[in-house]
Amino acid sequence: MRYRWPEGYHCAVALTFDVDAESALIFREPERAARSLAANEERRFGVRAGVPRILRLLERYGLHGTFYVPGWTVVHHTAAIRPIRDAGHELAAHGNVHESLDTLSDGEEAQVLEAQLDIWKSYLDLRPTGYRSPSWELNAGTPALLKARGFVYDSSLMGDDIPYHLTTPSGPLVEVPVQWLLDDAPMYRYVYGASNQIADPDRVIRMWAQEFDGMRQENGCFVLTMHPWISGRAGRLLGLERLIQHMRSTPGVWFATVAEIAAWAGEQETRVVDAAKGTTRP
Numbered sequence: 001m002r003y004r005w006p007e008g009y010h011c012a013v014a015l016t017f018d019v020d021a022e023s024a025l026i027f028r029e030p031e032r033a034a035r036s037l038a039a040n041e042e043r044r045f046g047v048r049a050g051v052p053r054i055l056r057l058l059e060r061y062g063l064h065g066t067f068y069v070p071g072w073t074v075v076h077h078t079a080a081i082r083p084i085r086d087a088g089h090e091l092a093a094h095g096n097v098h099e100s101l102d103t104l105s106d107g108e109e110a111q112v113l114e115a116q117l118d119i120w121k122s123y124l125d126l127r128p129t130g131y132r133s134p135s136w137e138l139n140a141g142t143p144a145l146l147k148a149r150g151f152v153y154d155s156s157l158m159g160d161d162i163p164y165h166l167t168t169p170s171g172p173l174v175e176v177p178v179q180w181l182l183d184d185a186p187m188y189r190y191v192y193g194a195s196n197q198i199a200d201p202d203r204v205i206r207m208w209a210q211e212f213d214g215m216r217q218e219n220g221c222f223v224l225t226m227h228p229w230i231s232g233r234a235g236r237l238l239g240l241e242r243l244i245q246h247m248r249s250t251p252g253v254w255f256a257t258v259a260e261i262a263a264w265a266g267e268q269e270t271r272v273v274d275a276a277k278g279t280t281r282p
């Protein structure tokens, strides 16, 4: 077996949701964010309609998801985030105002991390153990900054499709990897006037189901990344429900939060990547 999962499972499945709300727009296009009601409302749909709908879907199937939430969303949409915590899902960090880490110095990165942790503590009285970087951008020094602040795992890199370890001066940080194929944004996100087309949910679900089938054979870690303002649309969630039904009808699938996967992976002998040098062992 390529990777050993608990209780003889063949693979792991994590359903993850990045609850960006307006934060990414504010970071990337501050002038448009200040001016455009339309652009803000498109993104507020996620916390207003998407999140409650996603929570109802997960509840129907008895599943726990992982929700990565920027500090800005926690502050401005606390009432939408609290029910996620109360339903027992995992809440984890996702930047403060969706800062792209490649634009920050180590010192600025540390400040942004501290600010996030303060917001989590004061608004929801919790300290997340998981982190996903905004736009999956990560610097060589980021794992050390995370580990030093008590984070157990990151879920932003694409170096494998099973968990691995990133070395830091204070011990290994678990990486639970992601990939673009399993992100709803390149499939569904529509930018008016651009050449991208809205994908047919049937095609997207077929691609995701095929990747799941392959990952199960390969003892992989299937981490699906969705955004409530994109995937929270009614028909797309019907598609997600079909995918959940397909995965549940397949034997040997461990549905878990990313924190649960990371807790397991932290105990396993596995590939180690030196985060600072970029070298790999074995």
Ligand code: ZN
Pocket: 018, 019, 020, 024, 094, 098, 134, 135
């Ligand atoms: Zn995001």
